[in-house]
Amino acid sequence: MARRKPTGRGITIEDVARLAGVSTATVSRALAQPDLVRPETVRLVTEAVKASGYTPNSSARSLRRQRTNMVLVVVPTIANQMYAHVLRGIDTGLAPAGYGVIIGNLDNAPDKEAHFVDLAFSRQVDGIMLLCGFIPRGRGRSLTETGLPMVSLCAPIPGATLPEVYVDDAGAGMEAGRFLAGLGHRRLGYAAGPKGSVVDQTRWTSFRQGAIEGGVDPAEIVRLEGLLETRFTYGSGLAAAESFLALSSRPTAMFCASDEIAIGFMKVIRRAGLQVPRDVSILGFDGIEQADFTDPVLSTVRQPRHDIGRVGAEVLLGLIEGGQHDGAREVRLPFELLDRESTGPLPRRPALRSVTDSKDSSG
Amino acid sequence: MARRKPTGRGITIEDVARLAGVSTATVSRALAQPDLVRPETVRLVTEAVKASGYTPNSSARSLRRQRTNMVLVVVPTIANQMYAHVLRGIDTGLAPAGYGVIIGNLDNAPDKEAHFVDLAFSRQVDGIMLLCGFIPRGRGRSLTETGLPMVSLCAPIPGATLPEVYVDDAGAGMEAGRFLAGLGHRRLGYAAGPKGSVVDQTRWTSFRQGAIEGGVDPAEIVRLEGLLETRFTYGSGLAAAESFLALSSRPTAMFCASDEIAIGFMKVIRRAGLQVPRDVSILGFDGIEQADFTDPVLSTVRQPRHDIGRVGAEVLLGLIEGGQHDGAREVRLPFELLDRESTGPLPRRPALRSVTDSKDSSG
DNA sequence: CTGTTAGCGCATTCAG
């Protein structure tokens, strides 16, 4: 009822000032730093605000304060459960500080990269979170050149010196290798992620190393890639499984670069008549919710998805509000190997095609 | 190399103007409406821009133009595959028009609602997309009062008169009911979604109706809810399954309000020794990617997730750029019932507990 | 404690 005449369109600070009988500066202060204003005046202003329904215009405020209270989050694809939960964590960490999220969904469209670079250069955000494992470029310039605070989550970025928040992929890979070796498996496979990815590289290398430590012959560790594009998706799992089935001598245990890959992989080999884990043990990576609902329940290396996001947000806020980059801070979060139903001890006889060849393995 | 001295911090339009030897007005025009500027001048400006690395400041531009080129997307939780894909669709529809997405993740935190209302009132966005099936409120005011263009996706909002883009839930529910009845099932169950939700209500009512049309006795259609909070999540499926198992006379076919519910449900009853679809048929809703990877593959009603987002974005852009709300436009997208592996004809004998009681069913 | 003043960086009048 007390709604004031909307002069032009929105209610401005001037309307409130008039209503409260004070200057705009006082309104601004009463709202931002009430302790610097006489209580009675604060009350007047507060009431005027309530009466008018005033909300400060964010563009004007951003322009003036050189701060937008927004963060750009660049993610390979929002459709992946893993990233979705990291995003939730980011939101959890950012919201209390009054920051919002602008979503930068790459979604395998390289031209979008440039768009996010522009966004950053236009100062639409105060900081950047990279979940993509590389630094976006476009129009001949890179995000680093914005000078904006930036952190990398989920994946380290080689050559860059920004704070990183992620799990110890190398340690996890090692443990995965030792784990499967410890179950007695002597021929292992790795269902690969994207070839260029540091994360994939790390997991593969360390897995191999862990397996060797566990007593596996290096020649008996095979890397399986998809035929076309290999990413962390179901599709890559399907493709890797096809490669797997085509092998004359198959691994008895597989380590997969992601849960999606593991789930895709498992589907194909089960359709082919193999049983998990009797014929093949399968170990995933990520610990997405869906892995709790496969049958058998997927063994996997769980990453603290939510925490990665939350901690990443806190690190970034520190950079934004604290000011100085205090060198390349690095936060390693703990992983956890979940030994569940899709992994088991070495079966009596090696897994062969359902059409059993009379050919012995050489050795 | 040609980088100009960064006077204060960023490169402004003034720097470019100086560099090109023209006024700031000309720079602005050369960039926004080159046809109004002499080609030679445009060239000068373009070169100056390139040399300086100038990108217009978005806060200043937004303030001046009363337009931010951002859209707020309010989503119940970003962790749900369904919403994640709708979001992708939204991005697909928005990006070509130069609009970005600010993510409004409710995540079951009611206090966040108010925050998004403030965001809208502060004119930080030009439009709003609601995937939550209701109109967020906070601080005693509702999003509608912002006067901003708004559309509702995935769910109609009762009482509101905004454009809606969603599948025909009623038709889908009917078809689900007829489908299961057509398979010969005479005792049906519905694993419910959130009680207050219009979507749940619609699916349940129409499912019931379809089943009755298919010849099922209304008394033989049971609604199963979770014990605590019932939502569209795995957890609700688990809870519904517990209720299911406790029934003395169990349905032989279940319609689930979402795929997550269906998957959670399936897990529990299979652990209890029941087989799908031999003992119980299960039909989901949504058509998330994960449903392709269950064993058996989940039958479900597929929604065009991506299209819902894309079309919704286009409708909203029409409102934003076109200006006038042309009444409550409504777009219904087609659903598709996927008859796959988790549904089958009525089994010979009704599903009982694995510990077979000698008690006959009354009838 | 409060008001006045001065921009933040840009796009749009209005004159030339």
Added chain:
DNA sequence: CTGAATGCGCTAACAG
């Protein structure tokens, strides 16, 4: 076709 001037709405100096 171009330049000078104005103000979008707000906050931070600086005086009182």
